[in-house]
Amino acid sequence: MKIDWFTVIAQIINFVVLMWLLKRFLYQPILSAIDEREGNIKKQLLDAESQKKEANQAKDEFYHKNETFKREKDQLMQKVTAEAKAEGDRLKEKARNEANDLKISLEKAFTEDQATKNSTMVKRLKGEVLDIARKTLKDLSSVSLEEQTITVFIERINGLKAHEKAEFSEALKGGKPVLVQSAFALSTKQQGLVQKTVSELLKTENTFEFKTRPELITGIEILTNGYKLAWSVTDYLGTFEADVEASGK
Known part of the structure; x- marks a missing residue:
């Protein structure tokens, strides 16, 4: 059997040309598309990871701010409570002192003039009591x-x-x-x-x-x-x- 070398060479050339054409117009675009798709996926994964880090950072910042707010709120409440207690104690002490002063004034008045009940002193004490009552009622207005x-x-x-x-x-x-x-x-x-x-x-x-x-x-x-x-x-x-x-x- 005689080999037709021309046909063999032509088929080899056709095969090589076909392979080049397939690589140039089919395989290469497919590989490029695959590479581009892979790159996009990697980019999306990186973006997602970055967003996750940002979300975690924002969460940590919110938690920190919330803890700071709670701590400041507790400190403020403690301060207000302490100030209110101090003011209440001061007012109680003031009322106690005023009551003691009034008691001392009454005892002094009765001691100095128990027999005659000096009318001037009695009127003055009555006036003081009424003035204190008026002042107290005015202060208590709300x-x-x-x-x-x-x-x-x-x-x-x-x-x-x-x-x-x-x-x-x-x-x-x-x-x-x-x-x-x-x-x-x-x-x-x-x-x-x-x-x-x-x-x-x-x-x-x-x-x-x-x-x-x-x-x-x-x-x-x-x-x-x-x-x-x-x-x-x-x-x-x-x-x-x-x-x-x-x-x-």
């Missing part, structure tokens, strides 16, 4: 006490007896202006409540003016056309003072 004052005053209006309602209604006839004075500034809501209570109770329409008088000492009063309706600690102190004066005679 938003809660003011709200209670308004509540009590509204109850006082609603609890007027028939003849008191008649006198009040008579004073309001003709749309007479109404002056409301209080020891503390009334809020818009409180002003509206007083005005609504008076108007609904007496079926009248009047203009209202609100003023502040600190000397009322936690009190409030209504003045109109010579009529006065009031509630305040001052009234109680006035009654108490009158009783003391009467008992000292």
